[in-house]
């Protein structure tokens with residue numbers, strides 16, 4: 001990341017601006033074309049053979065007006081000949097090399113997209129069927145789900161409030177990383193929510209797979225898992241075996257792709273800093289601050305308060321008991337990797353019963369990800385601020401909140417899974433997936449922090465559910481089962 005950033009900055013400093021004066025081989029009717037290309041804007045000054053002059057500008061930061069475009073795409077549509085001249089003879093070195101690096105970095109993003117659909121499907125199937133006839137667990141299941149959804153939503157709300165207060169994407173002015181910059185279309189909230197409900201009920205699951213429409217994929221996979229459990233007669237077992245096999249393969253594949261992350265980060269950082277200059281760090285710095293503050297607030301204030309209120313435990317003592325699992329989560333950036341330690345710390349060090357721990361914690365590692373939910377919401381709103389040069393309207397922020405919740409449910413407990421799932425949210429609010437490139441550079445460090453919050457929330461959930469399990473509601477534990485007369 002540092003190497004890429006450094007290379008990009010050097011390119012930006014050394015070749016960030018190019019001034020070209022063209023008087024030969026010009027399109028018919030033109031006498032002279034002067035092009036000034038730099039990180040902030042590109043300008044064409046044109047003199048026709050009749051002596052009249054005109055000016056064309058591409059500047060993502062300025063409002064559209066006659067002769068001023070926010071994107072090269074718009075310019076190329078209106079002035080194809082001038083745009084061609086720019087591509088062939090007017091681009092700065094930083095833009096030429098930035099584009100090449102972007103193409104290489106995009107290969108890494110393509111790989112992430114490649115695994116997203118099969119990873120989500122197999123992870124969800126294996127997790128949901130794995131809880132084995134969840135409906136039997138009645139109240140415990142309902143409470144657990146309620147806890148998961150409520151805390152994830154609280155995390156998302158914290159993130160959204162902070163990103164609107166701090167406005168990390170608007171601090172350095174609009175970014176040239178934006179390739180589109182379409183103005184945001186305001187839709188009514190009702191319309192927006194109804195569209196999400198429709199997406200949850202795919203008319204054609206195969207079409208959703210091909211699109212891919214992640215919301216529809218998640219909801220259909222959940223339906224399949226739930227109805228497989230209802231079928232009985234070993235149907236769910238057979239499906240689980242297949243899903244486990246697929247999940248193991250997809251995990252291996254994802255881990256292999258993640259090993260390429262340094263290369264992907266290198267090229268994408270080079271692209272971003274070459275075309276944008278050092279300001280990206282300043283705006284990424286604010287993004288880092290926003291996510292970190294949100295995670296801290298949720299992990300240090302919200303969750304401990306809930307634990308204290310509902311389980312009557314001392315949150316500090318409880319965190320100390322869970323520390324082996326939290327440290328593993330931080331260093332591995334994987335809820336799954338930390339799971340064995342989460343279960344053993346909860347049961348042996350924090351005194352949570354085995355029946356609660358063995359149900360709540362594995363399920364939590366798969367579907368309860370408060371840190372990921374918060375990060376997804378902040379990251380997408382940050383990207384939107386950078387891309388559009390303004391904050392998303394309220395209706396779109398509601399979509400971000402709802403889809404971030406679903407994305408966190410669908411994310412696997414492995415490093416960078418949240419990054420893969422972010423595609424859902426970007427797609428829901430019409431942002432280009434390529435914009436993920438701008439946050440990739442700091443993803444690992446944020447992944448470590450959000451995974452710790454994910455695991456901490458699972459543990460807090462187990463403590464609360466355990467406290468709620470009055471003896472008559474409790475499922476028999478192992479010793480009780482063994483003592484039961486047969």
Ligand code: ASP
Nearest residue numbers: 334335413414416417418
């Ligand atoms: N690494 C996270 C986890 O395992 C998921 C994510 O990427 O947000 O919990």
